[in-house]
Amino acid sequence: MTDQAILVTGAAGFIGFHVARQLLAEGRPVVGLDNLNSYYDPALKRARLELLRNGRGFSFVQADLANREAVAALFAQHRFATVVHLAAQAGVRYSIEHPHTYVDSNLQGFLNVLEGCRNNGCRHLVYASSSSVYGANTKLPFAVEDRTDHPVSFYAATKKANELMAQSYSHLYRLPVTGLRFFTIYGPWGRPDMAMFLFVNAIVEGRPIRLFNHGRMRRDFTYIDDVTRVVSKLIDRAPVDNPAAANAPSRVYNVGNNHPEELMHVVGLLERELGRTAIKELLPMQPGDVLETFADVEDLMRDTGFAPSTPIEHGVRNFVTWYRDHFKV
Template identity: 55%
Template sequence: MELKNIDNKKVYLITGAAGFIGMHLSIRLLKAGCTVVGLDNINDYYDVNLKHSRLSILRDYGNFIFHKADLTDKNYLENIFKEQKINIVVNLAAQAGVRYSIENPDAYIQSNIVGFANILEMCRHYKVDHLLYASSSSVYGANKKIPFSIEDQVDNPVSLYAATKKSNELMAHTYSHLYKVPTTGLRFFTVYGPYGRPDMAYFSFTKAIMEDKPIKVFNNGDMYRDFTYIDDIVDGITKLVENSKALDENTKDLPYKIYNIGNNKPEKLMDFINAIEQAVGKEAIKEYHPMQPGDVYQTYADVDNLIEDIGFQPDTPLQRGIADFVSWYLTGFKK
């Protein structure tokens, strides 16, 4: 998608730039001529070689500046804001993963709470134009009402990861209310595609099928996810950036917005697995397991307000998106 209304004279800070969404968003902005300051701590939650591979692509652009740093290092963060004159922040850095939050809760408090508080403080004191930040569909917890709407109550998280993301939304609301910092929270729904995260099911399923190893199918396969292709996610984020001034004017009393950003079409887990099998050309060896702690039965995004505000329209069929991922996996990742 060509960025027609982007202000490429502004400086964009993308935290989590070596991450999956961060890399793809950075490329879109860099191609539009924007200056992108990328920040990432390159932690070892998953294979750091994949993160370095993403970074090597970004470093080919002369308008990309990278800082290896952690959001919890407030002094380092402040120096970036002072030196780079940041205009727009897209905060994608976070400790990800629902199941891992059960094993290592401290990582989530530091990165997702302390780190986000530091970002808010920088945006407050350095008067940024806008802060967009990653929330998650996990905030809906075990919500049985579908599709999930931003009007729904989200006060009952079922994982610490979800609790930290809900906390981010509350913290952003406070800064929008007290200091008029324009903030937009994005509740992502199961993003997938090339250069994706190895801890995500589609990645581990593909790897296991290729290696003739069994895959774990939770809740005996009776689960649904609103799988959203990475290009559709990036389209939504960049449209929000392009239209941020108009959106802020409409919410000037409280410059705070929350959006679901998903495909608006939940797919059955077994159909998802079948799409991978077809793309790989091999049937999976399946091991069926009960639901895991912290998991939810179904995710389904109501994106009506995103459609109304920016014309968001995801249009990547699951089969095509999975085929693109598998093609990348076989040629660009698998050694």
């Protein structure tokens, strides 16, 4: 691989796979890194990787970002000018039971990426944050300028920490950084631990779907193709000094559909596409959950001329079509 290769961490993951595939389609060589852990079925990760390997310009490195020596060696070898950091230990509820995993992946791993960037001439680090940083904020829609210092899950706390770590490196070392606060990403090749995948699995198998807060929740569901377009548009737009970030070359954007959906409406769409009725188990609110997410994307639209807007009906149809094909339903 040449020095022009872009590093995509979490390349076997849901968002990382789609971003890597988009970059390869644009003719950009990609080095994909993933540890292929067993948080969910590694077979799905290997299937994504197989598709990436079928394209030209892709090479894969299996490594754990928490391994300081391995990450340092990778950066020293390639001296990546651009890094898209999407690897993380995901999941709000899982973080309550397994906090140490989040420290290893989301804090230690991110620090190793930051060190690799600053020591090897990286010109732009794009990294994944999360809408969970807004915690229990009640002002809607969530704007980038809103307070994010009251996380309601440990996962959210690690994502907020990532933003602060990136900001400090941007200030200290003039490292251009762009953080993306993702809002409930869904679509083909999605994560099996996320609501839409869980719901389809349960409906197909005739098991109950679990609806927390008795289904009275709203989420700003954001289709994966819109996310890859955002990354593609921002990757060559390294931020310049930002007065809102202590004049460091640092920016944060919301990446959401700007249109929250009732959870029951989404279940109804899935039932229609699958031709089956869901068995609904209504449960109380879970620790770490929030009632509603809603992204203000004015900054993103202003700076890129684009904002996610795929209708939920279209996205659900595409997801169910992929699910049927992949799992031979």
